[in-house]
Amino acid sequence: MIADLTGHANPHPRVLYSIFVDKDTDxxxxxxxxLRNQIEYHDYRYYVLDDPTISDAEYDxxxxxxxxxxxxxxxLSSPDSPTRRVSGGLQEKFTKVPHHAPMxxxxxxxxxxxxxxFYKRISNLLQARDIEFVTELKIDGLAVALTFENxxxxxxxxxxxxxxxxxxxxxxxxxxxxxxKLRGDGVPPRVIEIRGxxxxxxxxxxxxxxxxxxxxxxxxxxxxxxxxxxxxxxxTSITASRPLAFFAYAIGYVEGMEFRTQDxxxxxxxxxxxxxxxxxxxxxxxxxxxxxCQGWEKKRDSLDYQIDGVVVKVNRLDYQKKLGVxxxxxxxxxxxxxxxxxxxxxxxKIGINVGRTGALNPFAMLEPVQVGGVTIxxxxxxxxxDIRRKDIREGDIVVVKRAGEVIPQVIGPVREKxxxxxxxxxxxxxxxxxxxxxxxxxxxxxxxxxxxxxxSQRFESLNHFVSQGAMDIRGLGAQTMSKLLELGLIEDxxxxxxxxxxxLSRLPGFKEKSIQxxxxxxxxxxxxxLPRVLFALGIRHVGERVAGLLADHFRDVExxxxxxxxxxxxxxxxxxxIAASVYTFFQEETNRELIGRxxxxxxxxxxxxxxxxxxxxxxxKTFVITGTLxxxxxxxxxxLIESAGGKVTSSVSARTDFLLIGESPGSKLKxxxxxxxxQISEESLKVMVES
Numbered sequence: 001m002i003a004d005l006t007g008h009a010n011p012h013p014r015v016l017y018s019i020f021v022d023k024d025t026d027x028x029x030x031x032x033x034x035l036r037n038q039i040e041y042h043d044y045r046y047y048v049l050d051d052p053t054i055s056d057a058e059y060d061x062x063x064x065x066x067x068x069x070x071x072x073x074x075x076l077s078s079p080d081s082p083t084r085r086v087s088g089g090l091q092e093k094f095t096k097v098p099h100h101a102p103m104x105x106x107x108x109x110x111x112x113x114x115x116x117x118f119y120k121r122i123s124n125l126l127q128a129r130d131i132e133f134v135t136e137l138k139i140d141g142l143a144v145a146l147t148f149e150n151x152x153x154x155x156x157x158x159x160x161x162x163x164x165x166x167x168x169x170x171x172x173x174x175x176x177x178x179x180x181k182l183r184g185d186g187v188p189p190r191v192i193e194i195r196g197x198x199x200x201x202x203x204x205x206x207x208x209x210x211x212x213x214x215x216x217x218x219x220x221x222x223x224x225x226x227x228x229x230x231x232x233x234x235x236t237s238i239t240a241s242r243p244l245a246f247f248a249y250a251i252g253y254v255e256g257m258e259f260r261t262q263d264x265x266x267x268x269x270x271x272x273x274x275x276x277x278x279x280x281x282x283x284x285x286x287x288x289x290x291x292x293c294q295g296w297e298k299k300r301d302s303l304d305y306q307i308d309g310v311v312v313k314v315n316r317l318d319y320q321k322k323l324g325v326x327x328x329x330x331x332x333x334x335x336x337x338x339x340x341x342x343x344x345x346x347x348x349k350i351g352i353n354v355g356r357t358g359a360l361n362p363f364a365m366l367e368p369v370q371v372g373g374v375t376i377x378x379x380x381x382x383x384x385x386d387i388r389r390k391d392i393r394e395g396d397i398v399v400v401k402r403a404g405e406v407i408p409q410v411i412g413p414v415r416e417k418x419x420x421x422x423x424x425x426x427x428x429x430x431x432x433x434x435x436x437x438x439x440x441x442x443x444x445x446x447x448x449x450x451x452x453x454x455x456s457q458r459f460e461s462l463n464h465f466v467s468q469g470a471m472d473i474r475g476l477g478a479q480t481m482s483k484l485l486e487l488g489l490i491e492d493x494x495x496x497x498x499x500x501x502x503x504l505s506r507l508p509g510f511k512e513k514s515i516q517x518x519x520x521x522x523x524x525x526x527x528x529x530l531p532r533v534l535f536a537l538g539i540r541h542v543g544e545r546v547a548g549l550l551a552d553h554f555r556d557v558e559x560x561x562x563x564x565x566x567x568x569x570x571x572x573x574x575x576x577x578i579a580a581s582v583y584t585f586f587q588e589e590t591n592r593e594l595i596g597r598x599x600x601x602x603x604x605x606x607x608x609x610x611x612x613x614x615x616x617x618x619x620x621k622t623f624v625i626t627g628t629l630x631x632x633x634x635x636x637x638x639x640l641i642e643s644a645g646g647k648v649t650s651s652v653s654a655r656t657d658f659l660l661i662g663e664s665p666g667s668k669l670k671x672x673x674x675x676x677x678x679q680i681s682e683e684s685l686k687v688m689v690e691s
Contacts, residue, residue: 100253141199151188616645627662
């Protein structure tokens with residue numbers, strides 16, 4: 001009742017309006033105050049402690065809400081709002097030093113519409129249509145300012161609050177990509193402040209975290225945190241031991257020199273001996289700017305350093321000066337932000353999948369979270385070793401990463417958010433699919449279902465058999481395969497070749513055309529060569545590469561069936577573990593019977609010419625792969641190496657030339673280090689292949 005709200009039985013309409021307006025204003029004022037406090041807190045966590053507790057995407061959402069509320073309610077704006085100053089804080093352990101000119105932050109654009117709105121805005125302000133742009137990758141590191149006097153490096157400072165930073169000169173001197181003296185024959189400026197980004201390469205970040213894990217120390221959450229922690233070390237020797245890098249991108253202040261464009265600035269920085277990002281581009285029109293941003297959004301994980309967007313700048317400096325600065329942001333530049341590929345959420349449960357070979361594979365069941373524009377509910381945990389190394393527990397708040405099209409993975413737990421109710425991971429004693437005993441293999445931190453008739457094993461084996469790299473039977477997806485098993489139409493791979501029209505008509509949604517297409521695809525699969533047939537059989541440790549080695553050596557399945565374990569082991573590229581697995585598979589009567597039935601229906605069990613390439617830049621070189629690569633799957637990396645004449649083996653030995661390392665490498669890394677084997681990244685491999 002109105003009387004309950006006002007204390008009067010019949011309030012005047014103007015009184016009633018004032019009450020509701022006041023209540024709405026109070027709500028907005030409270031929300032603005034709450035947002036300011038939250039942003040200040042997260043700024044402190046990010047800039048001062050180097051220990052953020054929310055993702056960039058979550059921070060951006062809070063900041064944008066505050067910007068909108070202040071825009072709609074200008075009477076509530078305040079000079080101490082985070083939107084009116086550059087974010088940042090100072091630690092007391094370093095000397096505070098002023099910048100020659102403010103180090104501004106950038107406004108963000110989160111999609112194509114916002115990017116084009118930036119172009120429209122500056123076009124209207126400049127009353128020009130011939131505006132040229134420069135795009136630069138937005139490195140996810142730590143912004144720093146370097147002061148040179150008469151060409152000699154005198155002082156380096158962090159961004160701090162944009163006006164005053166922290167003096168980290170001694171640590172910056174350890175970065176090899178920062179010249180201590182400007183190169184070139186000309187007279188250097190009396191004073192110049194050069195700006196850029198200090199960062200840690202991803203490969204170095206992984207190595208440092210491995211070392212910290214081995215030493216029982218807390219690992220860094222991401223390369224940016226590692227770079228910030230390294231740059232703020234009081235012990236310079238620690239900084240020197242970590243390979244920080246630096247890209248220069250701007251001149252904040254200069255005496256005695258003038259530049260016309262950002263192009264000229266970058267060219268001059270390069271001539272003085274600074275590293276500048278090689279992927280910057282000049283654009284004569286804005287459409288190519290949009291295409292550049294969208295292109296790098298897709299291939300952001302192909303680099304050995306992290307990027308979280310693209311910086312778009314007006315090229316002409318006189319245009320930049322004319323456009324000026326509004327609040328905390330220059331009008332002449334914008335940061336096109338990629339969707340965050342990292343987020344935090346709760347790990348509800350560690351589930352178990354049973355693979356085609358019986359291997360139990362742990363995975364994370366998560367509270368739904370948006371990562372890279374996609375809702376994630378499941379993520380890989382690699383293996384039990386990785387779970388224990390990272391100390392991941394059920395109930396943990398965890399950091400989840402989704403890189404490109406790679407399966408989302410759990411990076412690690414946020415330990416400070418633990419309540420004490422989290423549970424450590426243990427292998428189940430029985431298979432979750434068939435309730436039969438599980439065999440644990442302590443040597444490889446794996447567990448296996450011992451039941452050869454396990455429904456999950458059978459289902460996964462059949463899916464593998466028809467997959468693209470194996471028999472490539474199109475139209476037989478997981479749902480169709482599940483229905484065939486449910487209806488009792490098949491029990492193993494050989495049964496697929498006996499399916500008739502009447503059988504397939506029992507499948508939901510299968511009509512005359514789809515039935516005919518599937519039967520044609522099944523018939524065509526009979527022409528697949530021996531390497532693909534061997535791969536399709538699903539032998540443990542036998543991928544496409546090993547299947548090719550077996551086919552090249554034996555040329556006929558009869559010879560393979562009769563081979564001894566020793567003969568298989570003697571094949572170059574096949575070690576004792578693989579040989580034992582292959583020998584055991586072909587000795588089991590059920591497998592021999594299956595091969596006999598597959599031969600009767602017409603599959604190819606003889607081979608023609610050798611499959612391995614005998615020329616290319618990697619001929620004679622042996623590679624081993626460990627960890628999850630940034631953009632390539634194991635199969636794709638193997639194909640790339642073999643296409644260049646190289647060879648991939650499954651285990652490290654004295655005959656290994658290179659260890660290709662991805663994220664979360666296993667025990668192969670330790671053995672490679674003991675043997676002094678050269679370690680390379682995916683990016684290095686691509687350079688080797690292209691050479």
